[in-house]
Amino acid sequence: MAVITPLLKGLAFTLKRFFSKPITYQYPEQKREPSERWRGLHRLKTENGQLKCVACGLCEAVCPAKVITVEAKETPDGRRFPNRFVVEVTRCIFCGYCQEACPKDAIELTRNYEFCGYTREEFHMTRDVLARN
Amino acid sequence: MIPRPDPTLETLVLNMGPQHPSTHGVLRVVLKLDGEYVLEAHPVIGYGHRMHEKMGEVRNVSGFYANVGRMDYAGALSFGHGHVLAVERMLGIEVPPRAEYIRVITTELNRIASHLLWFGAFLLDLGAFTPILYSFDDREYILDLLEHVTGARLTFSYFRVGGVNRDLDERFIQGTRVFIRRMRSRFEVYHKLVTGNVIFRKRVEGVGVISPDMIRKYGATGPVARGSGIPYDIRRVEPYSVYSEFDFDIPTFPEGDCFARYRVRLAEMEQSLRIVEQALDRLPDGPVMVEKVPKKLKLGPGEVYQAVEAARGELGYYLVGDGTDVPYRLKIRPPSYSNLSLLNELAEGVLLADLVAIMGSLDLVIPEIDR
Numbered sequence: 412m413a414v415i416t417p418l419l420k421g422l423a424f425t426l427k428r429f430f431s432k433p434i435t436y437q438y439p440e441q442k443r444e445p446s447e448r449w450r451g452l453h454r455l456k457t458e459n460g461q462l463k464c465v466a467c468g469l470c471e472a473v474c475p476a477k478v479i480t481v482e483a484k485e486t487p488d489g490r491r492f493p494n495r496f497v498v499e500v501t502r503c504i505f506c507g508y509c510q511e512a513c514p515k516d517a518i519e520l521t522r523n524y525e526f527c528g529y530t531r532e533e534f535h536m537t538r539d540v541l542a543r544n
Numbered sequence: 545m546i547p548r549p550d551p552t553l554e555t556l557v558l559n560m561g562p563q564h565p566s567t568h569g570v571l572r573v574v575l576k577l578d579g580e581y582v583l584e585a586h587p588v589i590g591y592g593h594r595m596h597e598k599m600g601e602v603r604n605v606s607g608f609y610a611n612v613g614r615m616d617y618a619g620a621l622s623f624g625h626g627h628v629l630a631v632e633r634m635l636g637i638e639v640p641p642r643a644e645y646i647r648v649i650t651t652e653l654n655r656i657a658s659h660l661l662w663f664g665a666f667l668l669d670l671g672a673f674t675p676i677l678y679s680f681d682d683r684e685y686i687l688d689l690l691e692h693v694t695g696a697r698l699t700f701s702y703f704r705v706g707g708v709n710r711d712l713d714e715r716f717i718q719g720t721r722v723f724i725r726r727m728r729s730r731f732e733v734y735h736k737l738v739t740g741n742v743i744f745r746k747r748v749e750g751v752g753v754i755s756p757d758m759i760r761k762y763g764a765t766g767p768v769a770r771g772s773g774i775p776y777d778i779r780r781v782e783p784y785s786v787y788s789e790f791d792f793d794i795p796t797f798p799e800g801d802c803f804a805r806y807r808v809r810l811a812e813m814e815q816s817l818r819i820v821e822q823a824l825d826r827l828p829d830g831p832v833m834v835e836k837v838p839k840k841l842k843l844g845p846g847e848v849y850q851a852v853e854a855a856r857g858e859l860g861y862y863l864v865g866d867g868t869d870v871p872y873r874l875k876i877r878p879p880s881y882s883n884l885s886l887l888n889e890l891a892e893g894v895l896l897a898d899l900v901a902i903m904g905s906l907d908l909v910i911p912e913i914d915r
Contacts, residue, residue: 425674
């Protein structure tokens, strides 16, 4: 008897919860909104159709996982832009240091937390892919 | 010595882990059994070794900071707190009061989240499946709050040398107040459902009794030490940050068994709520980051030891600098390592099923042991 009473007590609590609203999300039909500060997939921001990035290489220097590669180039009118900008997303640890280090507010971690692909190469995201993210 | 199987003997050598669900990670325990009784238990660690200490020696401070949350995934903010405090002490940086308050609020919330995870996992080890669902419900509230300020759910990367990354907002403060009220009522549910449960009490009372001598011998800290009646809490004996400004108790229970450790953790969550409440009431205004932090943090020459109270006990960072921005040596003293080392002595003569309860009550986080 001493063992059965707590069992019934627990069962009563479970039954009570049976009628309350579920706390779970029916993913993927019902999606969870991540916070405003969520650190998800990277994006290179654009301004008037041009990348804000000036390829200074600060994000490359600060990145703890060393997943960012930047190669600078200059336009004929002397504006610097990233000729090559690769983020190896599979190795990224999503610490957000690149976003913090950027003086031009050109790279950001978006709220996109669901990204997938079939090959490794798809995650070596290049400049144009990152701008579209 | 790790025992080897010997067919001529009556004893059985059994591998528990590294994939055993109740070792909570990749911990392997080699057991020497006589029937259902454990004669020896040898923890074999290192499966989750990721060279965190070495990485501390080859990366600069901010680069390594991303690592610290990965050592203890359940209480990442305490690990970050220790790291930034050690660096700040070495550089003599004075952190704005608001930043320290924010650190305390988030760390204490993280401690509650860690204990809730332990609560569910411990009872899961004992065969009670349902409580983990309730504790994860509450934990989810904390993770949502922390996600709202830090931008991640477990690997926060939130503190910086000289302050914190971003300020709290009104939504977090209101949400935390709601959570405190909710959590207080939830403890009653936990006590009614679990603490008073006869089946649970029979599994934990008088099981795995650790004497205070043994605690001292192995250097065990945290809830394990406080469950044996030793009121050792870094927040009280060596106050760091702004902990000396808050009014809170250090719950201790003298019995030393699994049940005492269980009660310590539940009482500790309530004390953490008290700290968070006081900190929110007194949250000062002002900046959350020191104005001038040098781009290159020149460490030393010199050495510094900074201990903080992580969710599992004393966490120490021993930092040696040689004048460059990369530490010469960064030794990490994780709490679970010492707490695990008393397992062999403790396990002698207990039932195999009780060993699961003992290991659960120690609250081991394996990546932190292996580093």
